[in-house]
Amino acid sequence: MSLLLGGRYIVEKPIAQGGFGATFLARDRYTPAMKRCVVKLLQPVGLNSSQMVIAKQMFEREATVLEDLGTHSQIPDLLAYFEVQAGQDEFFFLVQEFVDGFTLEQIVAQHGAIAEADVLEILQSLLTVLTFIHEKGSIHRDIKPANIMVRKSDQTYFLLDFGAVKQVAGTAQGQKSTGIFTPGYGAPEQMRGDTVFPATDLYALAVTCLFLLTGQEPEELFDVNYNKWQWDRFVQLSPNFNRVLQKMLEAAPNDRWASAPEVLQALNNPNHQPQNIQPQNIQPQNIQPQNPVSSVKPPYQTSIQVPPPAPLPNFTPPIPKPAARSSKTPWLLAAPIPIQFTAAFLLGVEAMLLWQVSSTVGIAAVGTPANLIALAIVLISIIFLRTSSILDNKDLFVFVNLLSFAAVWGGQFLMKSLFQSLPSWIEIAQYCGVAGFAAIAVMAALRLIFQLLYSLL
The missing domain is CATH 1.10.510.10 (Transferase(Phosphotransferase) domain 1)
Structure with missing residues (x-):
């Protein structure tokens, strides 16, 4: 589980480590787009009381100066400064604008x-x-x-x-x-x-x-x-x-x-x-507070082609332990977006195919509305129970879709009289495509709502 600092900043990875602490790349969970930022940690390990006072003064001085200097367009903004108490240890954090x-x-x-x-x-x-x-x-x-x-x-x-x-x-x-x-x-x-x-x-x-x-x-x-x-x-x-x-x-x-x-x-x-x-x-x-635009000159730019950076050395700096909380990621946010949206599309396609079959062939085969409702409940239950496995394995769900289409085509070939009311395959394809994209839209909306609620709670 990612480390949560100050109840707000979710650490993604370490960037650098120095004599007094470490620097992390993090995301601000209180912004709609989970904006990236840089979190600097003052790590007062092995310092005596006088050295600790000096180190803390240096860190506070950086925050004070950055708050004033961050108005320049070529100096990262200071976003936050806070302290965290972990047992007998005290940690100091400074959050800056992330420059990619x-x-x-x-x-x-x-x-x-x-x-x-x-x-x-x-x-x-x-x-x-x-x-x-x-x-x-x-x-x-x-x-x-x-x-x-x-x-x-x-x-x-x-x-x-x-x-x-x-x-x-x-x-x-x-x-x-x-x-x-x-x-x-x-x-x-x-x-x-x-x-x-x-x-x-x-x-x-x-x-x-x-x-x-x-x-x-x-x-x-x-x-x-x-x-x-x-x-x-x-x-x-x-x-x-x-x-x-x-x-x-x-x-x-x-x-x-x-x-x-x-x-x-x-x-x-x-x-x-x-x-x-x-x-x-x-x-x-x-x-005194002033309009920063008036005192800042436009930044120079260059034609230098920036290369990909050299890989940073792996290290795990000591960091304060967060408060205990559930490490299980909600199922709606656990699956990668491409897999989740693919599954949603396939689910919408199969749901529409089952609806076309149950609303035409099902009525002809079952007869009474009560039996038709029971059939619909069974079909919906099957789809719901398969949802969790679908999110983890879209290939299996593609196979299930193909099997469903093959079953409908086989039934139409073997029981022509029963499948007479079934729409043409061109119409079925159109209906299923619309249903698939509608399922993607619903899944995207649910994911966004759930992510906002999860970040707040």
């Missing part, structure tokens, strides 16, 4: 390096997202190919995993890094645990671009002897793109571009020179 697509890491792993023109589109798209994030007073701090997804439906880029987002607390000295970054993508000041700036995200975004352009991991591109990034032996870039990336990758934050809009301006204007200013600490803001 593939990460840039998956794409490079299966198709190799990406062309410069497409990487420029990716860079421009994400710079608009970073502009929005930084203006909201936040820094992502974990930008990497695995946290950038391309949606299959329209190939729009999404920035994911804001678990490392640090909301500005209003300190005059900026934000101190808490050590949350991916080795190779983190800026020098971030790895030292120093103050982080918007330029810190620009550094990680530049390393991400190098990975996309070359297909090489960061440690293959950074020359420790000269303490600089060198990618010329893997890819040759246009002069302006080279210049922009080199400045984004400067070791000192005040030597980089100061902001995402400045990088965008440099990409569009090769003659643009950076302003000689110090990197600004993000100031805390009192965020």
